[in-house]
Amino acid sequence: MSDIAARGAPRLLARDPARKPLWLAAAVIGALLVAALPLVASEYWLDAIVAPFLILSLAGLGLNLLTGYAGQLSLGSGAFMMVGAYAFFAFALRAPELPAPLALIAAGLISGATGLLFGLPASRIKGFYLIVSTLATQFFFGWLFLKFPWFYDGASSGTIALPHALSLFGVDLGGARGRYYVVLVVVAALTALAVNLVRGQTGRNWMAVRDMDTAAAVVGVPTGKARLQAFAVSSFILGVAGVLWAFAYLGSASVQSFDLTRSYQILFIIIIGGLGTIRGAYFGAAFVSLLPLALDWLSQRLFAGHVDAGLLQNFQKAIFGVLIVWFLIREPEGLARLLQRLVDALGARFFHPRS
Amino acid sequence: MSAFLETLIGGLLAGTMYSLVAIGFVLIYKASGVFNYAQGSLLLFAALTFATLTDQGAPFIVALAVTIAALVVVAVAIERLLLRPLANRSPMTLFMATLGLSYIVEGTAQGVMGSQIRALDIGLEDRPIFLGDILISQFDLVAAGVAVVLVGALSLMFDRTRIGISLRAVADDTRAALSIGVDINHIWRIVWAVAGLVGLVAGLLWGSRQGVQFSLSLVVLKALPVLIIGGFTSIIGSIVGGLIVGAAEALAETYLGPLLGGGITPWFAYVLALIFLFIRPAGLFGERQIERV
Numbered sequence: 001m002s003d004i005a006a007r008g009a010p011r012l013l014a015r016d017p018a019r020k021p022l023w024l025a026a027a028v029i030g031a032l033l034v035a036a037l038p039l040v041a042s043e044y045w046l047d048a049i050v051a052p053f054l055i056l057s058l059a060g061l062g063l064n065l066l067t068g069y070a071g072q073l074s075l076g077s078g079a080f081m082m083v084g085a086y087a088f089f090a091f092a093l094r095a096p097e098l099p100a101p102l103a104l105i106a107a108g109l110i111s112g113a114t115g116l117l118f119g120l121p122a123s124r125i126k127g128f129y130l131i132v133s134t135l136a137t138q139f140f141f142g143w144l145f146l147k148f149p150w151f152y153d154g155a156s157s158g159t160i161a162l163p164h165a166l167s168l169f170g171v172d173l174g175g176a177r178g179r180y181y182v183v184l185v186v187v188a189a190l191t192a193l194a195v196n197l198v199r200g201q202t203g204r205n206w207m208a209v210r211d212m213d214t215a216a217a218v219v220g221v222p223t224g225k226a227r228l229q230a231f232a233v234s235s236f237i238l239g240v241a242g243v244l245w246a247f248a249y250l251g252s253a254s255v256q257s258f259d260l261t262r263s264y265q266i267l268f269i270i271i272i273g274g275l276g277t278i279r280g281a282y283f284g285a286a287f288v289s290l291l292p293l294a295l296d297w298l299s300q301r302l303f304a305g306h307v308d309a310g311l312l313q314n315f316q317k318a319i320f321g322v323l324i325v326w327f328l329i330r331e332p333e334g335l336a337r338l339l340q341r342l343v344d345a346l347g348a349r350f351f352h353p354r355s
Numbered sequence: 356m357s358a359f360l361e362t363l364i365g366g367l368l369a370g371t372m373y374s375l376v377a378i379g380f381v382l383i384y385k386a387s388g389v390f391n392y393a394q395g396s397l398l399l400f401a402a403l404t405f406a407t408l409t410d411q412g413a414p415f416i417v418a419l420a421v422t423i424a425a426l427v428v429v430a431v432a433i434e435r436l437l438l439r440p441l442a443n444r445s446p447m448t449l450f451m452a453t454l455g456l457s458y459i460v461e462g463t464a465q466g467v468m469g470s471q472i473r474a475l476d477i478g479l480e481d482r483p484i485f486l487g488d489i490l491i492s493q494f495d496l497v498a499a500g501v502a503v504v505l506v507g508a509l510s511l512m513f514d515r516t517r518i519g520i521s522l523r524a525v526a527d528d529t530r531a532a533l534s535i536g537v538d539i540n541h542i543w544r545i546v547w548a549v550a551g552l553v554g555l556v557a558g559l560l561w562g563s564r565q566g567v568q569f570s571l572s573l574v575v576l577k578a579l580p581v582l583i584i585g586g587f588t589s590i591i592g593s594i595v596g597g598l599i600v601g602a603a604e605a606l607a608e609t610y611l612g613p614l615l616g617g618g619i620t621p622w623f624a625y626v627l628a629l630i631f632l633f634i635r636p637a638g639l640f641g642e643r644q645i646e647r648v
Contacts (some may be wrong), residue, residue, distance in 0.1 A: 142621070
């Protein structure tokens with residue numbers, strides 16, 4: 001992980017204070033734009049493209065804290081999302097008096113506790129041994145939630161769906177706009193939390209563990225604690241993302257909604273977007289949600305829909321693989337770095353023109 | 356008692372199939388330090404190529420030769436396009452690259468050769484035979500024999516040939532090997548090709564049992580606990596690990612399964628591996644890692 005490490009943190013510190021107003025203005029304009037999006041975008045866009053993009057960004061953010069910042073590779077993101085979704089379902093079904101926002105947080109906490117439990121081996125092992133520990137989560141929960149009808153309330157299809165349309169923070173989740181705002185608020189709040197964590201002592205400990213844990217331990221960083229923290233926080237965020245994915249996007253979910261493919265997808269989001277950056281999760285999620293649409297559109301235009309759907313899917317898979325390898329070779333900091341370079345180049349051109 | 360023995364022996368034999376997949380991993384890990392997540396995809400690619408060729412009416416030998424040639428080409432391409440640009444990068448980056456590689460191989464192979472399930476007949480019948488009053492799958496017996504032969508051939512290669520010795524030199528100390536003139540890129544090409552061949556053998560065996568289809572690439576997930584238990588760096592370890600996992604899985608499903616509602620095979624091996632990790636992180640036959648600051 002050391003090769004992506006060195007560059008991320010110092011840049012954060014050395015940010016030019018003179019550029020701050022520019023960033024602030026951009027952030028305010030961006031916030032206004034996303035808040036006003038439902039006025040211009042159709043319900044289809046909000047429901048089928050914007051909402052999943054935001055939720056995947058959140059999931060990517062969760063994994064990025066663990067993998068990009070703390071250097072602990074995980075293939076169990078899908079499982080932690082699954083735990084969150086099933087926990088929320090259990091609350092909605094068996095404790096309907098619990099307000100939905102609290103149930104959302106509680107579901108996240110349960111997922112976080114699960115992450116803590118399955119992260120315990122990380123205190124003794126590291127690197128790709130962790131793959132096994134996190135894959136164990138994936139298979140164990142896939143089995144658990146299918147095996148015992150209690151978890152899916154005995155539905156014959158084995159899927160979970162909320163008994164009645166939900167309202168969260170007083171917003172009705174029945175409509176696309178309501179869902180959009182709920183997702184937006186949750187994603188924004190957790191992003192703020194993540195930014196604060198990684199800029200503080202916690203984040204510094206994580207990065208120290210990632211860059212060289214032996215050295216970190218020697219200088220007194222509590223490496224074991226830092227790893228477990230990363231697992232807990234990451235799984236909390238993933239759990240919340242799972243709740244949103246199941247009930248604010250899909251409507252009804254099953255174990256298959258959170259299988260190993262989902263875990264891969266979220267890992268791809270952070271590789272393409274940028275390991276060890278907050279905004280990378282957004283860029284990666286945008287890319288991962290838009291690429292299939294773009295390929296679909298392209299094949300419609302070029303071959304007028306004569307391409308077999310299975311072939312297209314395989315083609316898409318290969319393209320993802322090529323992109324992953326390309327990004328790892330050429331730009332381990334992903335789209336976040338590429339865009340940064342673009343912005344810097346444009347900034348240099350327009351704000352500091354050479355004489 | 357005979358039911359217990361039957362479960363145990365069946366499990367042990369099934370475990371050798373896991374070992375076959377794990378050996379491919381160990382070869383690559385030893386020579387290049389890469390945790391090759393794409394081993395399952397290479398296995399699928401090999402079996403799919405072979406099945407497609409025999410479907411087109413190619414005789415066994417021709418299909419085998421063409422498949423082996425294809426595996427060598429793939430190994431050369433991987434070395435040139437993936438390993439060389441990523442030299443000296445962290446093990447985790449390399450792992451993620453092989454995850455990407457598995458998507459490339461699966462997507463391309465299935466896109467070109469189709470993703471429907473294919474029957475693969477290599478002239479092995481899955482007929483059970485009786486040993487006393489214990490029922491044994493003949494197929495598993497053959498698979499176990501193949502695994503033994505393969506391990507024998509590989510250890511001969513490691514001990515007796517020039518390539519094998521340079522390979523061990525690279526695994527032992529890459530820098531020292533380079534300084535005495537071992538061509539490391541050549542070693543990588545050979546190792547990836549050999550791992551592909553091991554994948555082909557495993558793919559033909561697995562494929563003729565359950566058909567050649569996408570799920571074949573998922574045997575990679577079966578091999579991971581085997582590696583953890585046996586150790587990443589030992590071929591003997593992957594055999595022993597495979598036997599342990601196979602036997603434990605079979606016994607657990609028979610005796611523990613009913614208590615837990617059954618169907619515990621997918622995760623049991625992982626839990627077992629986790630227990631091993633706590634007790635012996637380097638695996639039974641693995642080398643302990645020493646880290647310097």
